[in-house]
Amino acid sequence: MPERWDLIVVGAGPGGSSTAYHAARAGLNVLLLDRQEFPRDKTCGDGLMPHATGEISLMGLGEWLEEPEHGKFSGFSIYTQTASLRQKVPPTFHGPHGYVVPREETDARLVGRAKMVGAELRTGVRATELLRSPAGSVTGVEAVVVGDGGEPLRFEAPLVVAADGIGGFAGEGIKAHQNSVARRQYFKGVSGPNTEDLHVFITKDMNEHGAGYGWVFYFGDGRANVGAGVSTKTLARSGRNLKDFYERFLEEPELSEWLADAEPEGPAKSWSLKMGMWGAKRHAQGLMTVGDAASMIHPISGEGVGYAIESGRLAASWAYEARSRNDYSASVLKGYATQLRQKRAKEHLSGYALTNLVPNLHAMEPLFAACEKDPKARRALVEAFTGDAPAYTLLKHPRMLADAVRTAVRS
Ligand SMILES: Cc1cc2nc3c(=O)[nH]c(=O)nc-3n(C[C@H](O)[C@H](O)[C@H](O)COP(=O)(O)OP(=O)(O)OC[C@H]3O[C@@H](n4cnc5c(N)ncnc54)[C@H](O)[C@@H]3O)c2cc1C
Numbered sequence: 001m002p003e004r005w006d007l008i009v010v011g012a013g014p015g016g017s018s019t020a021y022h023a024a025r026a027g028l029n030v031l032l033l034d035r036q037e038f039p040r041d042k043t044c045g046d047g048l049m050p051h052a053t054g055e056i057s058l059m060g061l062g063e064w065l066e067e068p069e070h071g072k073f074s075g076f077s078i079y080t081q082t083a084s085l086r087q088k089v090p091p092t093f094h095g096p097h098g099y100v101v102p103r104e105e106t107d108a109r110l111v112g113r114a115k116m117v118g119a120e121l122r123t124g125v126r127a128t129e130l131l132r133s134p135a136g137s138v139t140g141v142e143a144v145v146v147g148d149g150g151e152p153l154r155f156e157a158p159l160v161v162a163a164d165g166i167g168g169f170a171g172e173g174i175k176a177h178q179n180s181v182a183r184r185q186y187f188k189g190v191s192g193p194n195t196e197d198l199h200v201f202i203t204k205d206m207n208e209h210g211a212g213y214g215w216v217f218y219f220g221d222g223r224a225n226v227g228a229g230v231s232t233k234t235l236a237r238s239g240r241n242l243k244d245f246y247e248r249f250l251e252e253p254e255l256s257e258w259l260a261d262a263e264p265e266g267p268a269k270s271w272s273l274k275m276g277m278w279g280a281k282r283h284a285q286g287l288m289t290v291g292d293a294a295s296m297i298h299p300i301s302g303e304g305v306g307y308a309i310e311s312g313r314l315a316a317s318w319a320y321e322a323r324s325r326n327d328y329s330a331s332v333l334k335g336y337a338t339q340l341r342q343k344r345a346k347e348h349l350s351g352y353a354l355t356n357l358v359p360n361l362h363a364m365e366p367l368f369a370a371c372e373k374d375p376k377a378r379r380a381l382v383e384a385f386t387g388d389a390p391a392y393t394l395l396k397h398p399r400m401l402a403d404a405v406r407t408a409v410r411s
Pocket residue numbers: 010011012013014015016033034035036042043044045046047048049052125126127128163164165166167169181182183184227229270271272273290291292293297302303304305306308
């Protein structure tokens with residue numbers, strides 16, 4: 001017998017849990033499916049930016065963020081080939097702190113909140129197909145129990161949210177295509193100048209042929225998440241693979257010093273990302289996408305958790321609206337895509353333009369060096385990096401730009 005719901009959410013990462021949480025709280029009958037069992041790992045830098053922590057607090061987990069084993073950061077240290085920029089979390093951000101928490105823990109907490117407010121969670125169930133009526137309306141989802149060769153399951157609903165990350169459940173035409181790759185490993189005993197900052201390394205090796213950066217993000221329990229990510233263009237232009245970039249990052253002079261007494265905990269793991277809102281379609285009749293499935297990763301920082309939760313919250317409000325009107329047409333759900341674009345497109349698209357127009361980030365060294373000397377421009381640079389302001393706000397700093405141009409001409 002098929003089972004009937006107001007809303008089916010495919011994928012219980014941050015985007016799916018947030019959608020399910022907010023929709024269930026609004027009174028919708030929600031089914032949340034995930035092919036994995038929780039708690040489960042998700043390859044990530046584990047950084048929760050201030051705006052992400054705001055979203056997590058809205059889901060009732062503000063106090064949990066404060067647990068002492070979680071990292072708590074209040075600034076950024078950005079190291080480039082010629083500059084070293086330190087910036088406190090600017091007051092323009094959505095909060096004074098961010099956190100670093102293993103995704104295994106964060107995702108289990110978020111999914112727990114969705115369950116607590118009434119969403120039904122089924123794990124170990126992989127959605128395989130979006131079901132449609134002969135007239136083309138979404139009628140539900142077909143799924144299989146993972147590792148079971150039995151009959152497919154059918155779940156009925158007039159509305160489906162694809163929150164399956166890079167899974168591509170929403171199908172061609174909507175599916176986000178990956179354009180970056182990243183790798184991370186946990187270490188204990190990493191030294192370094194301070195654990196209150198997120199440390200970001202724009203190395204020459206990763207930026208000669210495109211864009212990429214390495215990071216050290218500290219937890220509160222003496223461990224750290226050490227990783228690196230580059231665009232797929234960088235891989236193609238350099239003929240190298242991600243593992244090679246990552247291993248060379250660990251050999252950078254600063255990193256090898258910080259890691260001298262460190263011990264790895266488990267293997268390094270890689271994952272792909274689709275960075276930048278550019279080119280993604282986020283709605284169709286009876287369907288919305290959120291998080292990575294909606295291509296919501298910031299194109300410079302690679303941050304996606306906060307945007308996944310935010311897009312889930314907005315999608316839930318449009319799910320409620322569609323049910324109230326009993327109208328699941330693309331023209332109603334377009335409201336979701338428009339609202340998301342209005343909220344985030346300036347930061348995402350200008351970041352995307354910057355990373356795609358500049359042939360390689362190494363060419364921006366004069367700008368990094370000029371920002372180091374100009375506190376306001378430095379703040380604008382950090383805001384552009386994190387997505388808290390559009391990248392073009394750097395143009396509001398003519399003195400810094402003139403300084404950068406002078407250095408570029410001289411060299
Ligand atoms: C190495 C790396 C470092 C990163 N660092 C950061 C960082 O520090 N901070 C940050 O904010 N972002 C970071 N990101 C990005 C961040 O990880 C993602 O943006 C975030 O996970 C998006 O959440 P999501 O809910 O959209 O998807 P996911 O977290 O990928 O969740 C998708 C879920 O869908 C399930 N699923 C997939 N297919 C199906 C199916 N067919 N049926 C049922 N279930 C399915 C999966 O099991 C999974 O649980 C990083 C990414 C990488 C790769």
